[in-house]
Each structure stands twice: as structure tokens, then as C-alpha cells.
Amino acid sequence: MPTTYTNLDLVKQCDKFPYAQTEPETYAREVSAIYKFHVEGCSSVLGFMLPSIVQDFQWSSAWKVDHQRKTVLLCGASVGERDENMARTLAAERQRSHFKVLTGWRDELYPVYGPDHDVLVNVERAASPLFGVVTYGVQMTAYVKTDLGLQVWVPRRAATKQTYPGMLDDTVGGGISSGDAPFASVVREAAEEASFPADYVARNARCCGLVSYFDVRDQRAAPGTETGLLQPECMYVYDLEVPPDLVPRPNDNEAEDFRLLRLPELCAALRSGEFKTNCALVLIDFFVRHGIVTPEGERDYVEIVARLHRRLEFPCA
Amino acid sequence: MPTTYTNLDLVKQCDKFPYAQTEPETYAREVSAIYKFHVEGCSSVLGFMLPSIVQDFQWSSAWKVDHQRKTVLLCGASVGERDENMARTLAAERQRSHFKVLTGWRDELYPVYGPDHDVLVNVERAASPLFGVVTYGVQMTAYVKTDLGLQVWVPRRAATKQTYPGMLDDTVGGGISSGDAPFASVVREAAEEASFPADYVARNARCCGLVSYFDVRDQRAAPGTETGLLQPECMYVYDLEVPPDLVPRPNDNEAEDFRLLRLPELCAALRSGEFKTNCALVLIDFFVRHGIVTPEGERDYVEIVARLHRRLEFPCA
Numbered sequence: 001m002p003t004t005y006t007n008l009d010l011v012k013q014c015d016k017f018p019y020a021q022t023e024p025e026t027y028a029r030e031v032s033a034i035y036k037f038h039v040e041g042c043s044s045v046l047g048f049m050l051p052s053i054v055q056d057f058q059w060s061s062a063w064k065v066d067h068q069r070k071t072v073l074l075c076g077a078s079v080g081e082r083d084e085n086m087a088r089t090l091a092a093e094r095q096r097s098h099f100k101v102l103t104g105w106r107d108e109l110y111p112v113y114g115p116d117h118d119v120l121v122n123v124e125r126a127a128s129p130l131f132g133v134v135t136y137g138v139q140m141t142a143y144v145k146t147d148l149g150l151q152v153w154v155p156r157r158a159a160t161k162q163t164y165p166g167m168l169d170d171t172v173g174g175g176i177s178s179g180d181a182p183f184a185s186v187v188r189e190a191a192e193e194a195s196f197p198a199d200y201v202a203r204n205a206r207c208c209g210l211v212s213y214f215d216v217r218d219q220r221a222a223p224g225t226e227t228g229l230l231q232p233e234c235m236y237v238y239d240l241e242v243p244p245d246l247v248p249r250p251n252d253n254e255a256e257d258f259r260l261l262r263l264p265e266l267c268a269a270l271r272s273g274e275f276k277t278n279c280a281l282v283l284i285d286f287f288v289r290h291g292i293v294t295p296e297g298e299r300d301y302v303e304i305v306a307r308l309h310r311r312l313e314f315p316c317a
Numbered sequence: 318m319p320t321t322y323t324n325l326d327l328v329k330q331c332d333k334f335p336y337a338q339t340e341p342e343t344y345a346r347e348v349s350a351i352y353k354f355h356v357e358g359c360s361s362v363l364g365f366m367l368p369s370i371v372q373d374f375q376w377s378s379a380w381k382v383d384h385q386r387k388t389v390l391l392c393g394a395s396v397g398e399r400d401e402n403m404a405r406t407l408a409a410e411r412q413r414s415h416f417k418v419l420t421g422w423r424d425e426l427y428p429v430y431g432p433d434h435d436v437l438v439n440v441e442r443a444a445s446p447l448f449g450v451v452t453y454g455v456q457m458t459a460y461v462k463t464d465l466g467l468q469v470w471v472p473r474r475a476a477t478k479q480t481y482p483g484m485l486d487d488t489v490g491g492g493i494s495s496g497d498a499p500f501a502s503v504v505r506e507a508a509e510e511a512s513f514p515a516d517y518v519a520r521n522a523r524c525c526g527l528v529s530y531f532d533v534r535d536q537r538a539a540p541g542t543e544t545g546l547l548q549p550e551c552m553y554v555y556d557l558e559v560p561p562d563l564v565p566r567p568n569d570n571e572a573e574d575f576r577l578l579r580l581p582e583l584c585a586a587l588r589s590g591e592f593k594t595n596c597a598l599v600l601i602d603f604f605v606r607h608g609i610v611t612p613e614g615e616r617d618y619v620e621i622v623a624r625l626h627r628r629l630e631f632p633c634a
Contacts, residue, residue, distance in 0.1 A: 020337035020344075021630040027337075117616055182612045206608035210622040234619055236612055289606055291523035295499045295553055295634075299434055302551055302633040305527040309626035313338040316619040317612075 004271050007293065008300040010280040015307045017214035017230065032070075034230070037131045039074045039082055039112075039120045044315050046112050046120065047133035048230045056098060057130075060089055072131075074121060082121040083109075090127050100225040102126055104162050109178040110135055115315040122178045129217055132230035134314050135175060138186040139282040140205060140238035142171040142196070142248065144260060150290065151262050152283075153248050154269075155194070155255035157276065163222050164276040168269055169255065170283065171240070171248065172196070182236040183207065190240070193255060194248035204240055211235045211285050212310045213278070220277070232312045237282055239289075263292065281308055321588050324610065325617040327597040332624045334531035334547065349387075351547070354448045356391045356399055356429075356437045361632050363429050363437065364450035365547045373415060374447075377406055389448075391438060399438040400426075407444050417542040419443055421479050426495040427452055432632040439495045446534055449547035451631050452492060455503040456599040457522060457555035459488040459513070459565065461577060467607065468579050469600075470565050471586075472511070472572035474593065480539050481593040485586055486572065487600065488557070488565065489513070499553040500524065507557070510572060511565035521557055528552045528602050529627045530595070537594070549629045554599055556606075580609065598625055 005013075020027040035054045037047035049072055059065050062085035064073040076082030094102045102124075109122040112133045128135050142153045153171045157164055174189040176182060186205055190196040215221075215231040248258040261269070270280055285308050287293040288301075295301045322330075337344040352371045354364035366389055376382050379402035381390040393399030411419045419441075426439040429450045445452050459470045470488045474481055491506040493499060503522055507513040532538075532548040565575040578586070587597055602625050604610040605618075612618045 019628065020341070021628070024337070207611050208608060209605050210612075210619060212619070212623060288526050291525060294524050295527075302527060302529070303628075306529060306626050306628035309623050310628070311336065311338070311620075311623035 005273050006300070007270070007284050007298060007304055010270060010273075010275075010277070010284060011213075011304055011307045013277045014215050014233075014281050015213035015310055016216040017232075034132075035065075035070045035072050037072050037074075037133065040076055042114050042120055044115050046114075046314055047131040047232075049130065049132050050228055050230070053099075053130050053226070053229070057089075058092065058096065060085075060092075062089065076121075079119060079121060086121055086123055090124050093127075099127075099130060101129055101222065101229070104222055104225070108175070110175065111178040111317070113315050113317050117315075117317060119178065125175060125177070129221075129226075129229035129231050132232070134232045134234060134312055134316055136182075136317055137173060137175045137233065137235045138182050138189065138238060139170040139173040139211070139235045139279065140186050140190060140201075140240055141282065141286045142190075142194070142240040142242050144242055144244055146244065148262055150292075151260045152266055152286075153194070153242070153258050154261045154266070155248070155250070155258045158253055158256050160253065164220055165223075167276040168274045168279065169276050170279045171258070172238075173235075173279070173282075176236075186236070186238050192252050193250070194258065195251040196240075196242075196246070196248060200242075200246065201240060204242075205238045206240070208237050208239050208289055209285070209309075211237055211278075211281050211308050212312060213281060213307065214310055214312060215278070232314060233278065234312075234316060235278065235282060237285055239286070284308065322590050323617070324587070324601050324615060324621055327587060327590075327592075327594070327601060328530075328621055328624045330594045331532050331550075331598050332530035332627055333533040334549075351449075352382075352387045352389050354389050354391075354450065357393055359431050359437055361432050363431075363631055364448040364549075366447065366449050367545055367547070370416075370447050370543070370546070374406075375409065375413065377402070377409075379406065393438075396436060396438060403438055403440055407441050410444075416444075416447060418446055418539065418546070421539055421542070425492070427492065428495045428634070430632050430634050434632075434634060436495065442492060442494070446538075446543075446546035446548050449549070451549045451551060451629055451633055453499075453634055454490060454492045454550065454552045455499050455506065455555060456487040456490040456528070456552045456596065457503050457507060457518075457557055458599065458603045459507075459511070459557040459559050461559055461561055463561065465579055467609075468577045469583055469603075470511070470559070470575050471578045471583070472565070472567070472575045475570055475573050477570065481537055482540075484593040485591045485596065486593050487596045488575070489555075490552075490596070490599075493553075503553075503555050509569050510567070511575065512568040513557075513559075513563070513565060517559075517563065518557060521559075522555045523557070525554050525556050525606055526602070526626075528554055528595075528598050528625050529629060530598060530624065531627055531629060532595070549631060550595065551629075551633060552595065552599060554602055556603070601625065 035049040036045040106125040352366040353362040423442040
């Protein structure tokens with residue numbers, strides 16, 4: 001690992017799964033070893049599961065596991081049935097305490113979409129990396145235009161957080177639970193995490209795109225849990241320009257404090273790897289959209305912009 | 318073809334080549350039929366050539382064509398040698414008048430990059446789709462913030478233009494020739510095509526990312542020329558906010574006139590397919606970045622944003 005991360009190094013820290021077009025052999029080898037997660041009535045592959053995970057699961061009769069074809073099929077003719085089967089299996093696994101990622105149980109469901117953007121099943125958030133399904137989040141960058149140039153409000157994650165403790169973060173962010181919409185989610189998170197007034201955020205936050213990547217979880221994701229789990233993610237990115245007197249304050253236990261960082265400080269923190277890995281991607285995307293990272297200044301510009309917007313192999317929201 | 322184009326329809330009009338991850342059989346079939354363009358001393362595939370084009374070319378001894386492995390190799394130990402070999406072959410082909418795309422000869426070179434971002438060879442612009450190499454351009458959207466909301470300056474392409482005559486266009490755009498840089502190119506094109514003062518553009522234009530896609534040329538690209546040619550492209554996108562009194566005027570023969578269009582007019586023109594195909598993509602990207610196309614309002618948001626930023630299979634700038 002380099003001690004000074006380039007922007008491309010940072011992108012590669014999150015976008016780790018091989019690309020079929022450019023690494024056909026590696027891709028074919030990895031994918032052929034992986035189990036494909038399906039649900040009844042839909043032919044699409046919805047997630048990639050590690051063989052070790054599939055072996056260790058205690059599958060009930062609600063599942064059809066085919067070790068020849070390497071498929072894991074969840075039975076159930078309706079979303080309701082599939083949700084019930086999924087919940088029952090995961091509750092049993094949680095009780096059994098075999099999978100370490102389930103110690104981070106959230107009591108929060110994540111939707112899994114089919115090719116027509118319909119929800120096919122809902123999965124406990126902590127279990128989503130076991131199935132390798134696409135998860136969704138919102139990330140908002142709050143910035144101030146000052147005489148010293150653009151500055152960004154950056155929180156440090158609480159040392160007690162389950163994932164990426166103590167690292168720098170985007171101003172506001174969070175996962176999108178089943179039934180939630182991106183904009184509503186970012187407005188609520190902004191109030192909860194940063195004490196931003198909901199009406200101000202609702203009027204001024206602007207969705208500016210999506211950062212997507214295919215991560216392979218390492219130790220930092222949640223210390224002490226399974227590594228190598230596959231985690232394709234889509235983060236809706238929001239910009240919020242705030243006046244100098246609208247200062248974020250921690251409101252829940254997510255952030256320790258907020259600091260207003262100038263560009264050189266932001267770049268230094270990126271270079272030294274202080275940002276939570278996917279937050280670094282959101283900040284690089286912010287820099288690209290704001291003309292701070294430019295084609296003339298960044299030799300890997302084309303590669304970086306493409307990889308910040310990976311087209312995933314699964315149906316998406 | 319639908320009479321009302323969705324945003325995803327418009328993206329698909331430019332991003333036509335199959336994706337290996339999601340359409341593995343189609344991709345493998347297409348790629349196995351295609352010849353791979355190489356240059357001496359570099360193992361990377363630099364472009365995709367149609368078999369019919371490879372058959373019809375009159376290859377000199379400066380080329381090694383392997384019909385078994387389906388490769389076309391340009392010899393030459395240095396860029397200078399390869400440029401000379403390429404130029405000589407293309408001059409002969411131009412004289413022979415076999416390839417119709419060469420009737421659009423520009424006397425302008427396009428760079429072809431290797432994996433270290435080094436230029437491996439330069440190709441006459443009109444010939445680039447014969448080799449299926451990545452081409453680069455700049456596109457700038459000039460907009461005005463008014464009481465009626467955001468409005469965009471939209472030119473209509475001259476009826477005499479070789480490509481996409483009479484269609485609507487981005488405010489300013491053009492290809493990036495060998496030796497040129499994106500920002501310098503957009504400043505110059507803005508003066509040439511729209512009479513925007515160079516100093517204003519240099520101070521205020523902002524690079525906001527890259528739109529990339531893999532096109533398969535149809536009849537509209539250049540009426541009367543070969544269709545099916547493969548054209549991977551990278552467009553650096555720029556935003557330029559202009560005051561109401563900074564009005565673009567046609568300065569060369571590129572544009573017939575400029576009109577300031579409001580959002581409903583822009584959307585109507587997109588829906589009816591009036592925009593040049595890749596300009597529609599740049600406008601959709603602009604709408605995404607400015608929060609006009611949103612996750613809540615666009616059902617295909619995730620797919621659209623990813624496909625506006627395709628990672629190409631070739632080394633890039």
C-alpha cells in the first residue's frame with residue numbers, strides 16, 4: 001500500500017471487483033467460483049455470494065442451493081413470502097452466531113430490486129454483504145464559499161462506530177432503507193447527523209448524480225467480521241451550499257465533531273488515507289464536478305470518472 | 318424507434334456496443350468477430366475494426382494482418398515511424414476513394430493512447446472510425462440563470478454540416494486534435510463557434526466531468542458513409558454560466574443560430590430526438606449534475622448515470 005494515495009488508488013480501494021471487458025480471465029475465474037443469488041420467478045442474478053458463506057449457511061427448505069450450477073434460490077411466490085423466508089433464515093443465523101457480520105444486526109431492511117425496478121425481497125442490512133446484493137445510500141457534501149475558496153464541512157466518525165471508526169466522512173450520509181426515497185433520506189440524515197434544519201436542506205440540497213462501485217470488503221469495513229464479502233454499492237450524491245453561519249453540530253452518536261476544511265487540507269487528508277474509503281470517492285466526484293480535479297491536473301482523469309460510475313452487473317433501483 | 322424518446326432511449330442511441338458483464342454471449346460473439354488494432358511494441362488492444370473494413374483495406378508491408386488471430390498490427394519502432402506508416406496508408410486509401418468516411422477528410426490528427434497515457438500513433442480524424450479507436454472531444458453547456466429558471470443556449474447545426482446536419486447541438490463542442498488540451502480546446506471552440514470572448518471563457522468555464530460511451534455509427538453520423546463502424550468516445554464536459562447580455566453569435570459555419578431554451582423546451586427537444594445523439598447525452602449529464610433529472614423523477618436514473626460514464630476497453634488519455 002502506498003503511503004501517499006493518488007485519486008486512482010483511492011478509487012481502487014472501493015472499486016475492487018475485476019472488470020469483464022479489461023480483465024476477462026480474472027473476471028471469469030472469480031465469477032465462476034461465486035454463487036449467484038436468485039429469487040423465485042426472476043431469472044436475474046441479484047447478488048454474488050462467496051462459496052464459504054454458502055457452505056456455512058444453514059439453509060432451510062425455503063432455499064434451493066445448487067452446488068453444480070452454483071446458485072442459491074430463495075423460494076416464495078410473492079415479496080411477502082420471500083421476505084418471511086429470508087427473515088426466518090436470518091433470525092436463525094443471528095441466533096446461531098456463526099456469521100460475524102450479523103453481530104452488527106441493525107433491525108433495518110434493505111431492498112433488492114429486479115429488472116423492472118420492482119422490489120423482489122428485503123434483507124436485513126447487516127446481512128446484505130452475505131448475499132452480495134446492491135445496497136443504496138445517500139452522501140451529502142456541505143460546502144461554504146469563502147474568501148479562502150471553497151471549504152467543506154467534514155466530520156470525524158465516532159471511535160465507537162461499527163464501521164470505519166475514527167475516519168473522516170462526508171458531511172452527511174447513510175443507507176437507504178426499504179420504503180425510503182433518496183431525497184427524504186438525505187434530509188432526515190442531515191438533521192440527525194449534523195443538526196441541519198430540515199427545511200433548509202429540503203430547499204437547497206441538490207442531487208448531482210450517483211457514485212457506484214463494486215467493493216470487496218476488507219478488515220476496515222467492520223473490524224473482526226468476514227472479509228472478502230462482495231458489496232456492490234450505489235451512492236446518490238448531494239451538494240449543499242451553506243452560509244458561513246450555518247454550522248453543523250453532531251446530534252446523534254455518528255460524528256465526533258465537524259471541521260471546515262480548505263481544499264489543501266481536504267487533499268492532504270485524501271492523500272494520507274484518512275477518509276472512509278467510499279467517502280473518498282464521493283469527495284473525488286465532488287472535486288470532478290466542481291472543476292477542482294481537472295483533465296489537465298489528473299493523469300488518470302478518464303479512468304477515475306468512469307470507475308466512479310460503475311455499471312453493475314445486477315438489476316438496480 | 319419510439320416517437321417519444323426517454324432519457325434511457327437517448328443514452329442507448331450512443332452507447333450501443335454490448336456490455337460484457339450483462340450480455341456475455343452477445344459481447345463474446347461481437348468481439349470474436351472483430352479485428353483488434355495494435356501497434357508495434359504495445360500489447361494493448363487500441364481499437365476494434367470491422368472484418369469488412371479489414372478485408373477492403375490495401376495493407377502495405379508496414380502492416381501485419383493476422384486473419385487467424387484477427388489482429389491488425391501497425392509496424393514502426395517510434396511514434397514518428399508509426400505516424401508516417403499510418404499517414405502513407407491513409408493517403409493511398411483516400412486517393413483510391415474506396416472508404417466513404419474518408420471523403421470527409423479533415424487534415425486533422427487524433428491521438429491514440431497507450432496504457433501509460435502516452436501517444437502511440439496519430440490518425441487522420443476521418444479515419445478514426447475505421448480503426449475503432451477512442452476519440453476525444455469537449456462539449457460546453459452555456460446557461461443563464463433567469464427568473465424563468467435555468468436556460469441553455471442551443472445552436473442548430475448548419476444544414477451543410479457533414480455530420481448530423483440540421484440537428485440541435487450543445488452550445489459549443491469539438492474534437493480534440495493531437496497536441497491539444499481539453500481546456501485550451503474549449504476556449505478556442507467557444508470563440509470560433511459562438512463568439513464568446515476567450516478571456517471570459519478561460520475565467521469562467523468549469524470542467525465538470527466526462528461523458529463516455531461506445532457508439533456503433535449509423536446513417537446519421539455522416540450520411541452516405543459506412544455504417545456499423547465502432548466509435549468509443551470520451552467527451553470532457555464544461556459548464557459556463559453566462560450573464561443575460563452575453564449572447565452567443567455564430568462565427569464560423571458550424572451553427573445556423575443560437576436560441577435560449579427554457580427547461581420545458583429543452584426536454585421537449587430531447588423527447589422528440591432533435592438533439593445530435595451525443596449532445597443529448599451531454600445535456601442529460603448536465604441535467605443530472607444540476608438536479609434537474611433526479612432519482613425520484615427518473616426511473617432509469619442508476620442505469621443512465623452509469624452508462625453516461627462508460628469504462629471503455631481501451632487505454633485512454
